[in-house]
Amino acid sequence: MSTPSPRVAVLGGHGKTGRAVADSLRARDAEVVSIGRAEWPSLKAALDGCSAVYVIAPNFHLDESGYVAEAVDAAGGADVSRLVYHSVASPYLPAMPHHLGKAEGEAVVRRSGRDWTILQPCAYAQNLLPGLLADEPAIRVPYDVDLPHALVDLADVAEVAATMLLEDGHVGATYELGGPLVTVREAAESAAEVMGRTVAVERVDPDEWEREAGAALPEHKRVGLRAMFDYYDDHGFLAANRVAGLLLGRPPRSMADVIARAWAQAGGQSTSPRDS
Ligand SMILES: NC(=O)c1ccc[n+]([C@@H]2O[C@H](COP(=O)([O-])OP(=O)(O)OC[C@H]3O[C@@H](n4cnc5c(N)ncnc54)[C@H](OP(=O)(O)O)[C@@H]3O)[C@@H](O)[C@H]2O)c1
Incomplete structure (x- = not known):
């Protein structure tokens, strides 16, 4: 008799991060229950029969710890033992209010009584792709373009997330996930x-x-993004990249790798000598 596929819930599962995590889980034969706004009212029922849950809060959520607490309650009610939280690198950064929301979310997870693990990804390398793949390729950002960032490949983050959700040995661990340092x-x-x-x-x-660009955004997002840009303008954004390498069993992908993959997927021919 074959072993049934593990069933894993991904909260925020229809979003950019959630879809990447769901793809990684499916590549490892897990059954994925993706939960977004429509499924949130019946969260506990959706979690029934799941062996693990990945908790991704919506971007710039005004009450991230409240969102995480609801997820923790539902996981307890549905008897889902393993809970993995998608936090951020350097959550305790008072200069960035949306990071503080994740520091508070982590505190809820640590008190959850679940078999918890926390992932702290740096900003994704993918954030820069829309401008690079535009008809007139450009990166225009409201922060210093010569300071380093540990941009991480979202696919690497998703691969690590799937490992946390499907494999033993990571209970109580908090892993910061960055890629090789790169400037804009x-x-x-x-x-x-x-x-x-x-x-x-x-x-x-x-x-x-x-x-x-910021004027079209709701005020809390505009204020949050401005605070983040000001921080990047002064400091860049650093994070460990050795940890991702240990968990992946290979070096994390670089910005150049991510660009080359996206360009190939868009049908472009690489002109880089290192790809020939
Ligand atoms: N971008 C980065 O570089 C980066 C780096 C580190 C960490 N993060 C974190 O990653 C997280 C996810 O970012 P993302 O860009 O993947 O988000 P996203 O694409 O905007 O997806 C967020 C998902 O949350 C769901 N959602 C929105 N409001 C909700 C509500 N009130 N209740 C329940 N679900 C709700 C949405 O579901 P529906 O589809 O059903 O509307 C959506 O699918 C954020 O917390 C962000 O801080 C991002």
Whole structure:
């Protein structure tokens, strides 16, 4: 008789992160229950029969610890023993209110009584792709383009998440997940090399961002993003990359790797000598 596939719930499962985690789980033959806004009212019923739950809060949630507490209660009610929380690198950063929400979410998870694990990913390498793959490739960001960021491949994060959800040995662990350090200017240079195209790089004035692109956002998102950009402008965003390598059993993908993969998926021919 064959072993039944493990059933794993992914809260926030229809979003960018959730879809990547669901793909990694399915690649390992797990059955995935994706939960978004529509399924949230019947959360406990949706968790019934699951062996694990991955908790991803919506971006810039105004009450992340409340969202996590509801997830923890439902996991307890449905007797789901394993709970993995998608936090962020450096959650206790008072300069970034949405990071503090994740620090509070972590505190809820640590008191949950579940077999918990916390992942703390850095910003995703994928965040820079829309501009790079545009008709006129460019990265225009409201922060310094010459400070380092430990941008991590979302597919690497998802692969680690699937390991946490399906394998034993990580109860009570908190893992910071970054990729190799890269500046925005270096990311643009890698993209130019891979695509054989000119890629513009520009630090947009953050006040201008707030008046223009930021103006369309709800206030809490605009304020949260501005705080994040100001932090990046002063410090970049650093995180460990050795941990991801240990968990993946190989080095985490670099920004250049992520660009080359996305360019190939978009049907482009790489012009980089290292790919030939
Ligand atoms: N982007 C990064 O670089 C980065 C790095 C580290 C950590 N993170 C964290 O990753 C998390 C997910 O980001 P993402 O970009 O993947 O998010 P996303 O694509 O916006 O997806 C969020 C999901 O949350 C669901 N949702 C929204 N409001 C909800 C509510 N009130 N109740 C229940 N579900 C709700 C949505 O479900 P429906 O589809 O049903 O509407 C959506 O699928 C965020 O917490 C972010 O801080 C992001």
